[in-house]
Amino acid sequence: xxxxxxxxxxxxxxxxxxxxxxxxxHQIESGKRQRNEKLPSIRELSTFLLLSKNTIELAYQQLxxxxxxQSRPRSGLFVxxxxxxxxxxxxVCKKDSQGGPGQQERPxxxxxxxxxxxxxxxxxxxxxxxxxxxxxxxxxxxxLGYGHIQGQKxxxxxxxxxxxxxxxxxxxxxxxxxxxxxxQAISLLCQLLPxxxxxxxxxxxxxxxxxxxxxxxxxxxxxxxxADGLSVEALRRSRADAVYVTPAxxxxxxxxxxxxxxxxxxxxxxxxxxxxxxxxxDSEFRYQGQPxxxxxxxxxxxxxxxxxxxxxxxxxxxxxSYMVLPERLAGDFRARLESYSQSxxxxxxxxxxxxxxxxxxxxxxxxxRKSYQARHRTLLHAIHRxxxxxxxxxxxxxxxxxxxxxxxxxxxxxxxxxxxxxxxxYAPSRHWMNPEDCPDSYVMLGFGGxxxxxxxxSIGRLKQAWFDDRT
Amino acid sequence: xxxxxxxxxxxxxxxxxxxxxxxxxHQIESGKRQRNEKLPSIRELSTFLLLSKNTIELAYQQLxxxxxxQSRPRSGLFVxxxxxxxxxxxxVCKKDSQGGPGQQERPxxxxxxxxxxxxxxxxxxxxxxxxxxxxxxxxxxxxLGYGHIQGQKxxxxxxxxxxxxxxxxxxxxxxxxxxxxxxQAISLLCQLLPxxxxxxxxxxxxxxxxxxxxxxxxxxxxxxxxADGLSVEALRRSRADAVYVTPAxxxxxxxxxxxxxxxxxxxxxxxxxxxxxxxxxDSEFRYQGQPxxxxxxxxxxxxxxxxxxxxxxxxxxxxxSYMVLPERLAGDFRARLESYSQSxxxxxxxxxxxxxxxxxxxxxxxxxRKSYQARHRTLLHAIHRxxxxxxxxxxxxxxxxxxxxxxxxxxxxxxxxxxxxxxxxYAPSRHWMNPEDCPDSYVMLGFGGxxxxxxxxSIGRLKQAWFDDRT
Ligand SMILES: Cc1ncc(COP(=O)(O)O)c(C=O)c1O
Ligand SMILES: Cc1ncc(COP(=O)(O)O)c(C=O)c1O
Numbered sequence: 045x046x047x048x049x050x051x052x053x054x055x056x057x058x059x060x061x062x063x064x065x066x067x068x069x070h071q072i073e074s075g076k077r078q079r080n081e082k083l084p085s086i087r088e089l090s091t092f093l094l095l096s097k098n099t100i101e102l103a104y105q106q107l108x109x110x111x112x113x114q115s116r117p118r119s120g121l122f123v124x125x126x127x128x129x130x131x132x133x134x135x136v137c138k139k140d141s142q143g144g145p146g147q148q149e150r151p152x153x154x155x156x157x158x159x160x161x162x163x164x165x166x167x168x169x170x171x172x173x174x175x176x177x178x179x180x181x182x183x184x185x186x187x188l189g190y191g192h193i194q195g196q197k198x199x200x201x202x203x204x205x206x207x208x209x210x211x212x213x214x215x216x217x218x219x220x221x222x223x224x225x226x227x228q229a230i231s232l233l234c235q236l237l238p239x240x241x242x243x244x245x246x247x248x249x250x251x252x253x254x255x256x257x258x259x260x261x262x263x264x265x266x267x268x269x270x271a272d273g274l275s276v277e278a279l280r281r282s283r284a285d286a287v288y289v290t291p292a293x294x295x296x297x298x299x300x301x302x303x304x305x306x307x308x309x310x311x312x313x314x315x316x317x318x319x320x321x322x323x324x325x326d327s328e329f330r331y332q333g334q335p336x337x338x339x340x341x342x343x344x345x346x347x348x349x350x351x352x353x354x355x356x357x358x359x360x361x362x363x364x365s366y367m368v369l370p371e372r373l374a375g376d377f378r379a380r381l382e383s384y385s386q387s388x389x390x391x392x393x394x395x396x397x398x399x400x401x402x403x404x405x406x407x408x409x410x411x412x413r414k415s416y417q418a419r420h421r422t423l424l425h426a427i428h429r430x431x432x433x434x435x436x437x438x439x440x441x442x443x444x445x446x447x448x449x450x451x452x453x454x455x456x457x458x459x460x461x462x463x464x465x466x467x468x469x470y471a472p473s474r475h476w477m478n479p480e481d482c483p484d485s486y487v488m489l490g491f492g493g494x495x496x497x498x499x500x501x502s503i504g505r506l507k508q509a510w511f512d513d514r515t
Numbered sequence: 516x517x518x519x520x521x522x523x524x525x526x527x528x529x530x531x532x533x534x535x536x537x538x539x540x541h542q543i544e545s546g547k548r549q550r551n552e553k554l555p556s557i558r559e560l561s562t563f564l565l566l567s568k569n570t571i572e573l574a575y576q577q578l579x580x581x582x583x584x585q586s587r588p589r590s591g592l593f594v595x596x597x598x599x600x601x602x603x604x605x606x607v608c609k610k611d612s613q614g615g616p617g618q619q620e621r622p623x624x625x626x627x628x629x630x631x632x633x634x635x636x637x638x639x640x641x642x643x644x645x646x647x648x649x650x651x652x653x654x655x656x657x658x659l660g661y662g663h664i665q666g667q668k669x670x671x672x673x674x675x676x677x678x679x680x681x682x683x684x685x686x687x688x689x690x691x692x693x694x695x696x697x698x699q700a701i702s703l704l705c706q707l708l709p710x711x712x713x714x715x716x717x718x719x720x721x722x723x724x725x726x727x728x729x730x731x732x733x734x735x736x737x738x739x740x741x742a743d744g745l746s747v748e749a750l751r752r753s754r755a756d757a758v759y760v761t762p763a764x765x766x767x768x769x770x771x772x773x774x775x776x777x778x779x780x781x782x783x784x785x786x787x788x789x790x791x792x793x794x795x796x797d798s799e800f801r802y803q804g805q806p807x808x809x810x811x812x813x814x815x816x817x818x819x820x821x822x823x824x825x826x827x828x829x830x831x832x833x834x835x836s837y838m839v840l841p842e843r844l845a846g847d848f849r850a851r852l853e854s855y856s857q858s859x860x861x862x863x864x865x866x867x868x869x870x871x872x873x874x875x876x877x878x879x880x881x882x883x884r885k886s887y888q889a890r891h892r893t894l895l896h897a898i899h900r901x902x903x904x905x906x907x908x909x910x911x912x913x914x915x916x917x918x919x920x921x922x923x924x925x926x927x928x929x930x931x932x933x934x935x936x937x938x939x940x941y942a943p944s945r946h947w948m949n950p951e952d953c954p955d956s957y958v959m960l961g962f963g964g965x966x967x968x969x970x971x972x973s974i975g976r977l978k979q980a981w982f983d984d985r986t
Contacts, residue, residue, distance in 0.1 A: 105652075162660075177644065187832055188831070190826075190832070224695045228858050235727070235730035236730065252856070255854040255855070260706065359659045361659045361660055380730075383723055384698055385831075388695070
């Protein structure tokens with residue numbers, strides 16, 4: 045009746061829910077479970093298999109997270125069609141807001157190389173839920189009110205410890221300020237540091253930050269990113285009071301700023317009294333060579349504002365980022381912040397504090413680093429296998445995205461052809477202040493949210509789309 | 516051994532946890548429980564009283580929320596000293612960041628009339644927790660990613676329905692944009708609507724908003740608030756492109772903008788092409804007369820941007836506010852928002868959606884309206900009883916604060932004397948663009964976070980501080 049009889053090994057090191065999940069997933073993949081077929085309820089399955097409801101629930105959650113099954117309110121769980129996971133995918137997208145006209149005519153989406161998606165499959169949901177619940181216990185005044193304007197002190201202490209251990213950044217918690225995302229952090233800097241008027245910005249550089257700077261009516265001076273990183277010479281010639289950089293993993297080109305350039309940059313700051321805004325957004329994910337400490341760690345003269353985020357290393361839905369201010373700015377900044385309120389919910393802060401305190405965060409980062417490494421390797425292999433010399437890969441040493449240079453081709457055509465084959469890739473030109481300067485042949489692939497098999501299959505389809513089916 | 520033997524009535528309409536809470540609270544207040552005494556654990560008490568653990572926990576949570584007991588990690592629950600609840604109070608304060616020098620010498624704080632505190636005692640914690648947990652179920656892709664840039668659609672639909680029913684505002688969910696607090700909403704308006712350059716601002720008016728406008732380098736023109744509300748004539752003479760108003764409850768003076776003035780204001784907008792920014796922050800709490808629909812509800816020509824927040828009607832820790840844009844602006848705004856990400860966590864959005872969908876939100880608003888009404892009445896009575904003709908009360912028809920005019924006295928002295936008697940009150944002058952224009956004799960009392968008994972006792976002490984102990 046229930047039709048599920050997994051062979052579960054209770055002594056295995058693989059948790060039971062995982063075994064169950066693999067079993068059901070295999071049933072679906074092998075076609076033993078049809079599209080729209082209803083799965084037994086948690087209660088039924090728990091009675092039938094003599095497993096706890098929690099185990100069943102965890103298995104089901106993972107299946108749902110990966111788009112194998114779907115929960116329909118008040119009716120239960122149903123098997124989804126295997127390939128077209130399209131309805132699910134946009135939910136994790138940053139650009140969720142779209143879904144405009146014309147989309148209906150396209151074939152179902154098989155894979156979306158949306159940058160910003162992260163791995164949710166191995167996300168420790170159960171632990172995170174527990175932290176959230178524990179956040180409530182005996183803390184209601186703390187977690188229901190406005191909370192500390194800089195962010196909860198204990199959480200800031202955890203962040204300080206983490207920064208010290210993993211990025212070599214020494215700072216006391218009172219120089220840390222939480223914000224609800226990197227853009228909000230940048231906005232606060234623009235609002236509260238009037239000395240910043242002219243900002244040097246990597247060209248190309250992160251559109252999300254450039255837009256915020258521009259919308260605060262700051263003057264933006266594009267500073268070219270050369271083969272060996274930002275042109276400090278061009279920065280010197282600009283009249284910039286501050287410069288925004290991504291030294292660990294230049295966005296979007298992917299390079300690491302070499303030590304020599306780092307020194308020059310700090311020297312520029314010293315000589316001109318300028319500020320360096322270091323966005324260390326995805327430094328957790330580095331696949332080749334030694335981890336390089338943050339630029340901030342080298343900054344003996346304390347001229348760097350350091351930005352970090354939990355969007356890549358934990359999950360975007362935290363909407364939690366932070367800045368570390370130089371000592372000389374922290375006091376003023378704090379004073380000016382006095383009429384503001386903190387924009388991150390104290391409840392989430394408290395839960396994150398518990399999660400970090402108990403070591404779950406570092407464990408999670410280690411685990412996801414491994415899966416991203418596997419995804420990254422798979423992506424590179426597939427590209428070499430399928431496309432060989434016809435493309436160049438740009439910025440593949442770390443992070444959750446890379447650029448492809450599809451020699452002699454044009455990105456609009458590439459994006460459209462890919463879509464016709466059910467694969468969404470992106471034109472990166474929005475990250476150039478002068479979009480015409482973006483080489484036409486570049487496309488951007490974010491791979492954080494895609495599993496290896498899907499990556500591998502998708503690159504096969506991309507090859508078809510781009511090289512085989514040319515009409 | 517356990518020393519707790521409450522007489523609980525299982526048939527009573529008063530829930531068991533409440534009975535238990537009242538009992539323990541009384542034990543503490545009557546001195547039967549000493550400071551630092553350890554309370555039995557949830558498990559012990561549950562076995563002893565034959566009550567569910569949940570019941571015990573709820574009772575304990577309420578005691579903690581009210582500052583009667585304290586949870587110490589890994590050791591248990593302890594009775595707090597009754598009077599000095601000082602350590603607890605700042606946690607709910609907006610101005611948590613303070614705690615500067617000199618505070619140690621002061622007597623323990625008995626009551627903090629901090630504006631921004633809300634009622635947490637009757638907060639439906641258990642239901643809210645359940646909504647949060649339910650938000651996880653089978654929705655991980657939706658609640659772990661970035662989410663929709665405007666905010667979750669179903670939540671916006673709930674907000675639209677609520678606005679229609681309670682404020683007479685008709686709008687489709689796609690004109691609603693979520694933000695992590697009113698200040699972030701204002702910041703987004705400044706960033707994305709370049710047509711706003713000169714903003715008329717109520718004088719006096721909400722400092723939190725004024726600061727944000729100023730920090731976006733907009734020109735602010737103070738528009739006097741007269742006895743019958745904003746001077747639309749002064750607004751006409753200004754070159755403002757937009758005006759920020761609090762029609763339902765002028766902040767901080769407390770008046771309601773009369774219908775005639777509302778019409779004039781909309782006429783101004785029509786004639787000059789100006790925008791009205793209506794901040795409807797606490798309209799849920801009105802104690803005299805009929806509720807008055809939002810200004811937006813009268814605005815046939817659609818020139819009003821409506822702002823709402825969950826900070827007063829639900830809890831500050833949501834960090835969730837929203838704006839309703841006029842049709843003519845919504846498209847542009849959405850397009851410009853395209854490179855931004857939503858700053859409210861999708862997890863909290865989903866939980867709030869569930870909470871609203873099941874009617875808990877409206878129920879909560881109704882309940883808290885009643886308790887605020889009681890607190891408000893108590894405060895007014897106590898003021899009349901203790902201070903009689905020596906003070907005037909300003910803006911007492913609605914909301915969670917009022918101003919006192921302590922005739923012939925000076926606010927710095929009043930604030931300090933109050934502090935010496937363990938009561939914190941505030942000088943409202945920061946809400947004047949020209950603080951010298953604030954009458955010296957004004958002090959501001961926020962009463963949202965204080966229970967009736969404490970309000971009543973505190974006003975007695977204030978009277979002592981201000982009128983009896985003069986040296
Ligand atoms: C360069 C850069 N910084 C920061 C972020 C993260 O932004 P947030 O903290 O708002 O999620 C991203 C992600 O899109 C990014 O590419
Ligand atoms: C006039 C006014 N608007 C809005 C708010 C609420 O702000 P938020 O939504 O950031 O909590 C307040 C509260 O302090 C207020 O006084």
